[in-house]
Amino acid sequence: MRMLDDVGRGTLGLLQYAGGVASLSAEAGSFVGRLRIRVGETFAQAYFLGVQSTAIVLLTSLFTGMVISLESANQAKSYGVSSLVGGAVAYVSSRELGPMLTAVVVAGRAGAAIAAEIGSMVVTEQIEALEALGLSPVQMLVVPRLLALVIMLPLLTIFADIIAILGGMYLAHNTAQISYSEFIESAREYSAFGDYVKGMLKAVVFGGLIAVICSYQGFGVRGGAAGVGKATTGAVVTSIILIFMTNFLLSLVFYGTSGTR
Amino acid sequence: MSANYATIESVTLKFGEKVVLQNCTLEIKERAITCLIGLSGAGKSTILRLLNGLRTPDAGRVSVGGRDLRGMSARDLVALRQKIGFAFQFAALFDSLTIGENVAMPLREHSKMTRKEIDAIVLHTLDSVGLANARDRMPAELSGGMLKRAGFARAVVTNPECVLYDEPTTGLDPIITHVLTDTIKALRKKLDSTAVVVSHDLESIYAMADYVAMLFEGAIIAYGTVDELKRSPNPIVQQFLQGSEVGPIPL
Numbered sequence: 001m002r003m004l005d006d007v008g009r010g011t012l013g014l015l016q017y018a019g020g021v022a023s024l025s026a027e028a029g030s031f032v033g034r035l036r037i038r039v040g041e042t043f044a045q046a047y048f049l050g051v052q053s054t055a056i057v058l059l060t061s062l063f064t065g066m067v068i069s070l071e072s073a074n075q076a077k078s079y080g081v082s083s084l085v086g087g088a089v090a091y092v093s094s095r096e097l098g099p100m101l102t103a104v105v106v107a108g109r110a111g112a113a114i115a116a117e118i119g120s121m122v123v124t125e126q127i128e129a130l131e132a133l134g135l136s137p138v139q140m141l142v143v144p145r146l147l148a149l150v151i152m153l154p155l156l157t158i159f160a161d162i163i164a165i166l167g168g169m170y171l172a173h174n175t176a177q178i179s180y181s182e183f184i185e186s187a188r189e190y191s192a193f194g195d196y197v198k199g200m201l202k203a204v205v206f207g208g209l210i211a212v213i214c215s216y217q218g219f220g221v222r223g224g225a226a227g228v229g230k231a232t233t234g235a236v237v238t239s240i241i242l243i244f245m246t247n248f249l250l251s252l253v254f255y256g257t258s259g260t261r
Numbered sequence: 262m263s264a265n266y267a268t269i270e271s272v273t274l275k276f277g278e279k280v281v282l283q284n285c286t287l288e289i290k291e292r293a294i295t296c297l298i299g300l301s302g303a304g305k306s307t308i309l310r311l312l313n314g315l316r317t318p319d320a321g322r323v324s325v326g327g328r329d330l331r332g333m334s335a336r337d338l339v340a341l342r343q344k345i346g347f348a349f350q351f352a353a354l355f356d357s358l359t360i361g362e363n364v365a366m367p368l369r370e371h372s373k374m375t376r377k378e379i380d381a382i383v384l385h386t387l388d389s390v391g392l393a394n395a396r397d398r399m400p401a402e403l404s405g406g407m408l409k410r411a412g413f414a415r416a417v418v419t420n421p422e423c424v425l426y427d428e429p430t431t432g433l434d435p436i437i438t439h440v441l442t443d444t445i446k447a448l449r450k451k452l453d454s455t456a457v458v459v460s461h462d463l464e465s466i467y468a469m470a471d472y473v474a475m476l477f478e479g480a481i482i483a484y485g486t487v488d489e490l491k492r493s494p495n496p497i498v499q500q501f502l503q504g505s506e507v508g509p510i511p512l
Contacts, residue, residue, distance in 0.1 A: 125353035131315055132347035133367050133415075134339040 025212050028142045041144040049110040050152025057156045058163050060105050064097055065089055065164030066171045073176035082176060086183035087190025089168035094195040098161040100247045103206035106153060107239040111214040114145055115235035118218025119228040146211040153207035154200040161196060198254045205250065206243050213239045266291040266423060266455040267312055272321030274307060281307050283479035294449055294456045296466045299476035305459040309425040312457065313345045314338045343371055346416030346424040350431065352408040354400040361396035364414045386418045390444055406437035410444060417448050423455040430462045442468050463502065
């Protein structure tokens, strides 16, 4: 009986969460649709959430590209298929790891910042102050962050793809003596322009998801500093889980079950 | 007897299972200072939030300036809030903006004034609360009393018809408390506005209140002038005013 009670309570909580996120998305979307956008604040957020995340995104991508190359280059060479290494790195980076790892890193850095900032504003009554002044917290806070991430995440993903391929190329050259030209030729042959475009589309979705989830968690803060910490952790964990789930669904839509669409 | 600026009629409000207000009725007199007193958690701050539509009652009716807040459109609610200033307990200034930018915000967002006109009004308003030289400072650089006064300045910069003060003197020394009490009285007179003040500070209330309402267990149990309240036969009111541990109020 108690288990049923817990299951029911959990299901209700999940539905309430989903409804809240959907409602926040709709409200933010309505401001964007009516062009009620604070341009200056959007640029400021694009700089803070996007530009300032560049270094960690590039570092993560560099090592990801290098590790794919490290694992595959010598194996491929020993089987006489070294011409596949460049393709493997480019294929995996453009389709999956580029957009997904960029989103995960940005969720960890920028998403946590969004949840903590909005959460602190809730605790210090700044959100209520906005409402008392007749201003919408969604328009003032969520819309600039949403647009900033939707614009910046695809750009970061392009950089991530490029740096991953360069890292992979460098390592393939130095550990398995695969020439730069052979690596680049392979990358061009096995990854299509459409893969990069689809990777950027994924990044757009992930950007929106991080902004809305983290803002929602921030608005839900209760109970002071401890509440802010809890909401920040929840925002990052929820965002990362949803990024993985959404990535799977988008890959299924973009590439089908054979993975070659 | 002056007319009512706002009325709360038979309002009930719950937060989850907790009943905050139970069949609560209160009249806010126009162009007067009405102080709300009561135990911590009695629902005083909630009444302030009902008056500017930040909270919606589960039952009952709230009307402000002759208009019923029930079913009021979002646009009308925004218009109403521009006429009601709100000074928060901890000032609630936007910590990424300077004091001047905080005070200018309502004007920048809701008026078509030029930057020069806004700057002049902001400086004048800051001067009226004794903070003319704090315009370019950040909230984190100010003392508690200065923060409260900056919050007052933001609340009154649009010349509102009513100002709501949430515990304006809590946690401050007696001198600053005196300064803030005088500031509230002076602002009310200057704006010719209505003021509602939530406070625990009885000395400050005696000095500024035209009317006092006491809230207990979700309802108004006493209402009148300071003298009428002091003479109230209600033992709960007397225990509260005397700050006594002995009496009907459960500790």
